[in-house]
Amino acid sequence: MKKNVLRVExxxxxxxxxxxxxxxxxxxxxxxxxSLVGANGAGKTSLLRAIMGLQKVHTGRIVFMGNDxxxxxxxxxxxxxxxxxxxxxxxxxxxxxxxxLQVGGYHYPQEVSSSLESVFESFPVLYKRRNQIAxxxxxxxxxMLSIGRTLMSKPKLLMADEPSLGLAPKVISEIFNILRDLxxxxxPILLAEQxxxxxxxxxxxxxxxxxxxxxxxxxxxxxxxNPKVRHAYLGGNV
Amino acid sequence: xxxxxYYFLSFTAINxxxxxxxxxxxxxxxxxxxxVSCMMASAYFSGYAARQWSWPFxxxxxxxxxxxxxICLLPSFAIGDAPCFTVVxxxxxxxxxxxxxxxxxxxxxxxxxxxxxxxxxxxxxxAYLCLAVAGLLIYRIDNxxxxxxxxxxxVDRDAASAxxxxxxxxxxxxxxxxxGLAGLAGSLYxxxxxxxxxxxxxxGVIGTxxxxxxxxxxxxxxxxxxxxxxxxxxxxxxxxxxASWLQVxxxxxxIVVILVLPGxxxxxxxxxxxxxxxxxxxxxxxxxGGIKE
Amino acid sequence: xxxxxxxLLNGLSLGSIYVLLVLGFNLMLVVAKIIQFxxxxxxxxxxxxxxxxxxxxxxxxxVVLASIVSCVIVNVAIEPIFRALSKKHGLDINVSFVxxxxxxxxxxxxxxxALNYGFPIxxxxxxxxxxxxxxxxxxxxxxQAYALIGGIAAVALFFYLLYRTRQGRVFRALSExxxxxxxxxxxxxxxxxxxxxxxxxxxxVTAVLFARLLGSASPSLGDFVAMKVVAVxxxxxxxxxxxxxxxxxxxxxxxxxxMGYLPGSWSNAIAFMMILIIMLIKPEGLFGIQI
Ligand SMILES: Nc1ncnc2c1ncn2[C@@H]1O[C@H](COP(=O)(O)OP(=O)(O)OP(=O)(O)O)[C@@H](O)[C@H]1O
Ligand SMILES: [Mg+2]
Numbered sequence: 001m002k003k004n005v006l007r008v009e010x011x012x013x014x015x016x017x018x019x020x021x022x023x024x025x026x027x028x029x030x031x032x033x034x035s036l037v038g039a040n041g042a043g044k045t046s047l048l049r050a051i052m053g054l055q056k057v058h059t060g061r062i063v064f065m066g067n068d069x070x071x072x073x074x075x076x077x078x079x080x081x082x083x084x085x086x087x088x089x090x091x092x093x094x095x096x097x098x099x100x101l102q103v104g105g106y107h108y109p110q111e112v113s114s115s116l117e118s119v120f121e122s123f124p125v126l127y128k129r130r131n132q133i134a135x136x137x138x139x140x141x142x143x144m145l146s147i148g149r150t151l152m153s154k155p156k157l158l159m160a161d162e163p164s165l166g167l168a169p170k171v172i173s174e175i176f177n178i179l180r181d182l183x184x185x186x187x188p189i190l191l192a193e194q195x196x197x198x199x200x201x202x203x204x205x206x207x208x209x210x211x212x213x214x215x216x217x218x219x220x221x222x223x224x225x226n227p228k229v230r231h232a233y234l235g236g237n238v
Numbered sequence: 239x240x241x242x243x244y245y246f247l248s249f250t251a252i253n254x255x256x257x258x259x260x261x262x263x264x265x266x267x268x269x270x271x272x273x274v275s276c277m278m279a280s281a282y283f284s285g286y287a288a289r290q291w292s293w294p295f296x297x298x299x300x301x302x303x304x305x306x307x308x309i310c311l312l313p314s315f316a317i318g319d320a321p322c323f324t325v326v327x328x329x330x331x332x333x334x335x336x337x338x339x340x341x342x343x344x345x346x347x348x349x350x351x352x353x354x355x356x357x358x359x360x361x362x363x364x365a366y367l368c369l370a371v372a373g374l375l376i377y378r379i380d381n382x383x384x385x386x387x388x389x390x391x392x393v394d395r396d397a398a399s400a401x402x403x404x405x406x407x408x409x410x411x412x413x414x415x416x417x418g419l420a421g422l423a424g425s426l427y428x429x430x431x432x433x434x435x436x437x438x439x440x441x442g443v444i445g446t447x448x449x450x451x452x453x454x455x456x457x458x459x460x461x462x463x464x465x466x467x468x469x470x471x472x473x474x475x476x477x478x479x480x481a482s483w484l485q486v487x488x489x490x491x492x493i494v495v496i497l498v499l500p501g502x503x504x505x506x507x508x509x510x511x512x513x514x515x516x517x518x519x520x521x522x523x524x525x526x527g528g529i530k531e
Numbered sequence: 532x533x534x535x536x537x538x539l540l541n542g543l544s545l546g547s548i549y550v551l552l553v554l555g556f557n558l559m560l561v562v563a564k565i566i567q568f569x570x571x572x573x574x575x576x577x578x579x580x581x582x583x584x585x586x587x588x589x590x591x592x593x594v595v596l597a598s599i600v601s602c603v604i605v606n607v608a609i610e611p612i613f614r615a616l617s618k619k620h621g622l623d624i625n626v627s628f629v630x631x632x633x634x635x636x637x638x639x640x641x642x643x644x645a646l647n648y649g650f651p652i653x654x655x656x657x658x659x660x661x662x663x664x665x666x667x668x669x670x671x672x673x674x675q676a677y678a679l680i681g682g683i684a685a686v687a688l689f690f691y692l693l694y695r696t697r698q699g700r701v702f703r704a705l706s707e708x709x710x711x712x713x714x715x716x717x718x719x720x721x722x723x724x725x726x727x728x729x730x731x732x733x734x735x736v737t738a739v740l741f742a743r744l745l746g747s748a749s750p751s752l753g754d755f756v757a758m759k760v761v762a763v764x765x766x767x768x769x770x771x772x773x774x775x776x777x778x779x780x781x782x783x784x785x786x787x788x789x790m791g792y793l794p795g796s797w798s799n800a801i802a803f804m805m806i807l808i809i810m811l812i813k814p815e816g817l818f819g820i821q822i
Pocket of ligand 1: 018019038041043045046
């Protein structure tokens with residue numbers, strides 16, 4: 001039996017009058033890749049933001065590694081081991097690549113150099129560009145930097161919000177390969193992705209969301225075979 | 239009339255005019271401290287013209303207003319759509335330059351002050367007449383296309399200009415009208431008080447006016463009509479030992495108001511509600527769980 | 532020519548003070564996203580603390596310590612006001628400007644009521660010091676030397692902190708994107724408070740240097756300096772640290788040169804005139820806004 005890493009229990013979130021999440025529950029187990037699938041505005045980002053403490057949760061609970069982290073401040077959530085790779089390959093664009101990585105290791109100042117080594121090993125391109133200003137990197141490189149910076153904080157759970165957004169197909173598959181490798185190294189991953197096909201192929205388990213609710217859930221392969229899901233999200237004839 | 243009431247009434251009129259001069263450019267998000275310079279220039283000009291050249295009151299008032307507008311006109315070409323902090327610093331620097339200039343000008347009394355401005359009959363009545371006219375002007379502006387455009391600019395400058403609002407022209411217009419109001423206030427001030435001192439026109443005045451504007455409410459022109467007399471009255475009834483700390487009281491009030499009551503005493507929403515009650519529309523629907531802020 | 536050189540030296544010393552003030556001001560601007568107009572007033576308040584300490588002790592170390600401690604305490608004590616403000620209004624620097632002007636008025640009024648009966652204070656003559664250099668008209672006082680050397684040292688340390696240390700990286704990350712900073716685990720509130728503390732520390736040092744340079748202080752000094760500091764920061768481009776360095780030094784030099792050739796009561800007006808002209812020509816600043 002796999003150990004549970006993250007458990008979201010019936011949370012709801014709203015932006016003023018707009019309800020973005022309504023009674024959403026998900027689970028992530030050890031070593032697992034969990035995909036969140038849904039169209040624009042389904043609430044994927046809102047869910048990740050709520051977990052991260054960036055958005056107030058009105059009802060429900062979020063439990064991470066056995067601790068209740070509902071409505072905890074974001075830096076504490078990050079410190080407890082949740083690493084979010086935010087939407088839109090965000091980097092500190094006026095700082096160098098190296099500085100971006102160093103600042104990512106905020107909670108482990110003693111281990112920055114050893115973490116740096118392992119990040120540079122996984123991303124040789126970042127080592128090559130370590131003294132370049134991050135704002136001048138290409139989109140794909142920025143996404144790698146964003147992932148590398150998250151790894152610097154030694155997360156126990158990786159959450160990626162549309163890591164493929166705005167990138168060329170070749171780069172996208174590269175990014176997914178990187179995430180796959182990271183998962184094989186033991187990182188559980190919670191992935192939010194609009195591209196249902198990609199997300200279902202990639203994940204072990206998946207949740208299909210629409211207008212703030214979870215419509216379907218189950219092993220990704222099963223959902224792929226589900227005719228309703230195929231019809232609504234995979235264009236019917238994939 | 240007792241001098242106490244006379245001073246209360248005259249300072250109330252002048253401060254309401256000045257608060258309106260602050261209010262108008264703040265409609266587009268600018269704290270236009272330059273108006274205090276307009277007031278100072280106009281007051282000194284009016285005093286000088288009335289005493290040395292024996293100009294009639296009405297002419298002095300007109301020219302004083304024009305001077306105020308002129309002082310705002312020139313910089314407005316540069317700062318009509320400038321960010322708020324730039325506008326603030328322009329206002330403050332001009333004030334200090336003007337103060338230095340007057341302090342170093344013998345003919346205007348220098349640091350000693352300028353005395354002997356002739357009296358005018360029925361001045362208080364005339365002052366309130368001017369106030370009413372100015373109020374009407376602002377009311378018309380507020381309820382015109384300009385006022386609505388300004389509200390848009392206040393919320394989102396970029397969106398407003400994308401919708402075709404000429405932010406710079408609007409800002410310039412408001413700054414110039416504000417200058418005129420301040421010029422009028424300065425002229426009246428010179429006649430009402432009869433003597434002028436350069437150190438009166440300092441950062442403290444700006445603090446006082448901002449306090450009155452924000453406490454009354456910066457989203458409508460009516461807030462200051464209530465807050466100014468209250469503060470002026472407070473000034474009168476406080477014991478002198480406390481009243482000498484008036485600056486501190488204003489400063490603390492301003493901070494507390496901004497923290498606790500960001501919209502001020504009277505907000506636009508409140509006026510809309512009151513208006514609805516008066517019109518007593520039967521079809522007013524209450525929206526339960528509707529739009530919250 | 533001699534006047535020119537003398538005033539140039541003067542200007543460099545005065546400019547160093549401006550630069551220090553602008554740095555502290557800009558640090559809070561970029562990290563905490565506030566316009567702290569009252570920062571120079573706090574520095575003047577610390578000059579009063581120095582003056583008070585000098586009555587009891589001549590120990591330089593104690594005086595500097597008192598200045599720094601007072602400036603840090605007051606600056607950090609103001610922080611909750613701005614934090615409450617940002618809860619209510621979001622990070623609106625214009626609102627913070629209004630509030631900090633009120634704080635400035637408050638400090639000025641307290642100084643002019645309660646400290647030395649509102650009279651200007653004068654530091655002992657040996658505090659300003661005799662001139663260390665003397666060539667005809669050119670004199671260079673100990674106070675000027677302190678301001679210049681202390682200024683350079685403090686600026687160097689400040690930039691070292693910001694660009695070469697872990698804490699500096701955290702400051703820069705937070706100043707660029709506070710949400711992203713919190714996502715990677717940087718405690719936003721704590722870091723902001725730290726920026727107030729460092730600005731206070733810088734302010735305390737500046738107060739000592741300024742006192743040695745001027746030899747006096749008065750309640751209205753805060754207003755003059757605050758306007759120059761905010762103006763320099765705007766002229767350089769709000770939040771632009773390196774631009775602030777250049778503009779602060781230039782203002783000091785320009786002001787001193789004007790002082791050398793014009794009657795004394797006009798020197799502030801000349802400085803403001805220059806500020807005004809540049810600001811009207813370039814309302815967004817010379818080197819670009821960086822907040
Ligand atoms: N800051 C906000 N203010 C108001 N409403 C918001 C805000 N952010 C998101 N929403 C609303 O919440 C709902 C869910 O948005 P969310 O960003 O979580 O969707 P998403 O699944 O991530 O979509 P996408 O695939 O486009 O990123 C949407 O209806 C959106 O309009
Ligand atoms: Mg999203």
